[in-house]
Amino acid sequence: MATLRLLLTVAGLVSAASDVSWQSLQEGLTAWEAFGFDTSFSYSVTRDNRSLFQYPASHDPTTLAWSDGAVQIFIAGAKSDLLRNVTVPVVMAIFKGKDPSLTTGEKSVSRDELLEEGGGVTLPALLAARGVSPQHPQPGWPLIQRALDLWAAMGWDKSFTFNVGTRNGTVFTYTKGTTDMNRRLPGASLSKWPATLTIAGLVADGTMSFDDKANKYLDWWSKDPSDPRSNITLRHLLTFQSGYTSDPRVLCQYNPFANFLKCAETLYKSAKISSPPGKTWSYISIHLQLAAAMAVSASGLAPDVIFQRYLYQPLGMNGTSWFPKKNPMMAAGIVTTGADFEKMLNKMLSYEFLGQKVLSEMEEDWSAPVSPCGDGWFGHYGMGHWFDCMGYGSGQAKGSSAQLSQWCADEKIQAGPGAFGFFPLIDRKRGYYMQIVLKEDSKCRSEIPEYLRILAKPLVDAILEKRSATERELFEGRGALILREVYDIYKSLPPRCWPLGEQIQI
Numbered sequence: 001m002a003t004l005r006l007l008l009t010v011a012g013l014v015s016a017a018s019d020v021s022w023q024s025l026q027e028g029l030t031a032w033e034a035f036g037f038d039t040s041f042s043y044s045v046t047r048d049n050r051s052l053f054q055y056p057a058s059h060d061p062t063t064l065a066w067s068d069g070a071v072q073i074f075i076a077g078a079k080s081d082l083l084r085n086v087t088v089p090v091v092m093a094i095f096k097g098k099d100p101s102l103t104t105g106e107k108s109v110s111r112d113e114l115l116e117e118g119g120g121v122t123l124p125a126l127l128a129a130r131g132v133s134p135q136h137p138q139p140g141w142p143l144i145q146r147a148l149d150l151w152a153a154m155g156w157d158k159s160f161t162f163n164v165g166t167r168n169g170t171v172f173t174y175t176k177g178t179t180d181m182n183r184r185l186p187g188a189s190l191s192k193w194p195a196t197l198t199i200a201g202l203v204a205d206g207t208m209s210f211d212d213k214a215n216k217y218l219d220w221w222s223k224d225p226s227d228p229r230s231n232i233t234l235r236h237l238l239t240f241q242s243g244y245t246s247d248p249r250v251l252c253q254y255n256p257f258a259n260f261l262k263c264a265e266t267l268y269k270s271a272k273i274s275s276p277p278g279k280t281w282s283y284i285s286i287h288l289q290l291a292a293a294m295a296v297s298a299s300g301l302a303p304d305v306i307f308q309r310y311l312y313q314p315l316g317m318n319g320t321s322w323f324p325k326k327n328p329m330m331a332a333g334i335v336t337t338g339a340d341f342e343k344m345l346n347k348m349l350s351y352e353f354l355g356q357k358v359l360s361e362m363e364e365d366w367s368a369p370v371s372p373c374g375d376g377w378f379g380h381y382g383m384g385h386w387f388d389c390m391g392y393g394s395g396q397a398k399g400s401s402a403q404l405s406q407w408c409a410d411e412k413i414q415a416g417p418g419a420f421g422f423f424p425l426i427d428r429k430r431g432y433y434m435q436i437v438l439k440e441d442s443k444c445r446s447e448i449p450e451y452l453r454i455l456a457k458p459l460v461d462a463i464l465e466k467r468s469a470t471e472r473e474l475f476e477g478r479g480a481l482i483l484r485e486v487y488d489i490y491k492s493l494p495p496r497c498w499p500l501g502e503q504i505q506i
């Protein structure tokens, strides 16, 4: 394609060069070229005939000053207008003094805003950029299959299964590499959703209520009305709003032979509460450990028996366990299979498991009234899983305390990913589940699967409705990657990736 010369009128230009960072554009173009979306291209931004940014760089453009006037972008050597579509909203944001590399806070740029301006790469566009025709052989699952082939060929994830189903069962399963539906995988925080469902089983059968206080079942728990801990309920614990905001280091938690309730008591006695319950949300493990202690005490059953009776047996999950067996880490100890997770998602979708009353209560946006409301990225929080709204904190002064967009609130997607990349979700509105089954190499943690979730979801919506999705619909379904996300994928691949280490919270 010939040189594209763009003349932009940018409203509200900032005038001081020092307010502006071209880093996000530089990074994005580096990734763009490395992925071969375009190669041998050049990109420059000028204003009043002064060069502000050049790629490949010949000098440090951020040191140049400029005055108000005409902004021009020159792109030479790009295969299509995709590069223009994706970068122009980023350049505009830079001129408004934003930093598009940030994912949260006032200086960041909202995902939704960039997508509204067409600034994203959809899955069909990604295929086209890599020379794979998205239209052939036919729209529908073959398109998803091609996309997954490309995903693996790019090395974005190598060994994984993509699985979709409705209440009637599996609709689509496609495996790349050796991680099929029956491979047992440690899941880290993938544990949180099924652990919470297990405990909710004791609510569904009347053993406990979400509003029971912890001190009703645990005799070592404070009953002193002046102690805020005396007010903590099962609901606070399952919504991660107990008021605990950090996990104490308690060695018995790693001891497979420690007594579960004794260790929970040690945990309770070591932890410091930092706010009254129901005021703050915190993504830590203690909540579920203490909630499980309530369940163990209320039922008189050992934790492994509780898992058996309230999760594995009713769902037919025959490939799942928790470690350590007798003293399980509720929030992080799962080992499971895609097949077992599919059984869980399927029977949740049909409400055969736990019933509509309990599940509906679990799937509300519980964290909307508190601060923070979530992590700024995955979404707000229900009980033991996310009320999905990816990137909701971007472009928001309140960051992770920002409210959800109306779109996300209406979508009501429930999701429960873990740090090893396994990403399950339920779409209640359209009546299906979708999961990306894998365990990433913990020496090279990428979190790339969540981008596959972003890209694939609106395509799956359309396929299940037996139609093909337009680019416009994919953008409306937030199914496109913005430039900083393309860079994030690049940054997360070998040799640039980062180890997971001991931290297995997320």
Ligand SMILES: *[C@@H]1O[C@H](CO)[C@@H](O)[C@H](O)[C@H]1NC(C)=O
Pocket: 048, 049, 069, 070
């Ligand atoms: C930019 O350069 C062109 C020709 O080189 C000239 O005609 C034009 O007036 C210049 N514009 C500004 C704003 O300096």
Ligand SMILES: *[C@@H]1O[C@H](CO)[C@@H](O)[C@H](O)[C@H]1NC(C)=O
Pocket: 080, 081, 082, 085, 118, 125
């Ligand atoms: C770029 O955006 C234009 C306008 O929205 C659209 O028509 C075109 O298809 C987009 N190009 C690509 C490659 O997606």
Ligand SMILES: *[C@@H]1O[C@H](CO)[C@@H](O)[C@H](O)[C@H]1NC(C)=O
Pocket: 166, 167, 168, 431
């Ligand atoms: C499930 O199967 C029934 C009976 O075959 C059919 O009527 C219904 O539309 C199906 N539902 C879904 C969500 O596929």
Ligand SMILES: *[C@@H]1O[C@H](CO)[C@@H](O)[C@H](O)[C@H]1NC(C)=O
Pocket: 225, 226, 227, 228, 229, 231, 276
């Ligand atoms: C516990 O809850 C009660 C009733 O809402 C309230 O009056 C009391 O102040 C709370 N205690 C503490 C220590 O926050």
Ligand SMILES: *[C@@H]1O[C@H](CO)[C@@H](O)[C@H](O)[C@H]1NC(C)=O
Pocket: 316, 318, 319
């Ligand atoms: C688990 O159950 C499924 C049926 O749901 C069965 O096909 C599979 O063989 C069982 N696996 C084991 C290890 O028993």
